[in-house]
Amino acid sequence: MSDLLERLRERGWRLTAQRRVVAEVLDGDHVHLTADEVHARAAERLPEISRATVYNTLRELVHRGEVLEVSTDGRAKRYDPNAHRPHHHLLCARCGSIRDVHPTGDPLANLPAAQSFGFTVLEAEVTYRGICPDCAA
Amino acid sequence: MSDLLERLRERGWRLTAQRRVVAEVLDGDHVHLTADEVHARAAERLPEISRATVYNTLRELVHRGEVLEVSTDGRAKRYDPNAHRPHHHLLCARCGSIRDVHPTGDPLANLPAAQSFGFTVLEAEVTYRGICPDCAA
DNA sequence: ACCCTACATTGGACAGGATCTAAGGCAAGG
DNA sequence: CCTTGCCTTAGATCCTGTCCAATGTAGGGT
Known part of the structure; x- marks a missing residue:
């Protein structure tokens, strides 16, 4: 996942503590957290992080193709870090x-x-x- | 679509003006309206119809397998009357x-x-x- | 044809998810 | 180490959908 952050930084993505934590929380296999779950886990490490920042960061990651957004029938969207192997x-x-x-x-x-x-x-x-x-x- | 209403009535579905209008609005091929769009079109014919009734009716129709619910993006669900031929x-x-x-x-x-x-x-x-x-x- | 009663409808409150805003904070290039 | 422009923040706001108590009515029974 640090690869990811490096890659993004080289593309002009400003690297902040909040973004780092969000990326770390998303790391792993079969990880499909909701934005709120991402926020909760991120807040364990960085208590002041706001919901808006989590939403902003997730939106950015989706837009840059680093994370998949999965809509689950009217429930909260889930975020899938496994964006590089099609599935x-x-x-x-x-x-x-x-x-x-x-x-x-x-x-x-x-x-x-x-x-x-x-x-x-x-x-x-x-x-x-x-x-x-x-x-x- | 009148078949549908007949069929449902025989199964104990009370036939009201509101339900009739909702069913009529949904009739057709390649129809995929959101609940709000259904409400808007229904209100053209029956101005007093409430959003709650439209939601109730759509939920009923989905539950009875007469209409498909399609969640496309994370936006509003769409309703597809073509429920009998799988597609x-x-x-x-x-x-x-x-x-x-x-x-x-x-x-x-x-x-x-x-x-x-x-x-x-x-x-x-x-x-x-x-x-x-x-x-x- | 008329009543009854169970079921439908209504509008407004409510809830969850996501976005927007304006003000202050801070990464990183110079 | 300073400056600038992007980031973060809290809270308001929006959108979709559900819930509720009060009122209305379809349709079976008589």
Whole structure:
């Protein structure tokens, strides 16, 4: 994750304690925190950090393609640091928890040209929905 | 759409002017209105209709499987009356317009059991993103 | 045709998520 | 080490959606 910060700094991103903490909190696999969760964890290390800064930083990271934003059906968006390896998501319909998945095949190939309505199709995102082990119990 | 209302009435759904208007507004192909848009159009015919009733009715229709709820971005959910033929969506990244598409293959089959993390997987939803002809021009 | 009653509708309050604003703070180049 | 312009902050505000208590009404029963 320090790579990330270095990379961004070289692109003119001012490096602050707040941004560093947000990036650190997001680090890891299968991390899909809401903005509020990011704020809570960041505040453990940097108590004064504000919600607005967390939102600003997350928005920046998404915009620069370093973090994925995952909208989960009306609940709070979740933020996924695993933006560089393409993948899809498995979502618990009950509690909203998320796992990264790597399905076989290419969904883009399953959309016949006749179905494109003249669109330039850029990507396909697959969301699997189900009930997680915790919620099934 | 009158079929729909008949069907629901037979299942004990009380038929009111408000519900009729909401169902009428939703009728058609490639219709993906937000709750607020449904309310606005319904109010053209039935000025006193309240937002709460529109939300209630949409929730009921979704719950009974007559209408699909589509959460595109993190913005307002959209409601799709085409619930009986399974399909997916093609979304313009620029203007947000939506088209129904029918890709080949079954995305559910592309998720190996080893990837399920103990979830009971219920459905797979594919969202294609691109640029529509109007926005490309 | 008329009542009853359970179910629907209403408007306004409320809640959660996210954005905006204006004022003060601070990274980093000079 | 100073200056400048970007960052951060707290709190207001917006947007979407839900909840509530009071009122209205569809439609079965008589």
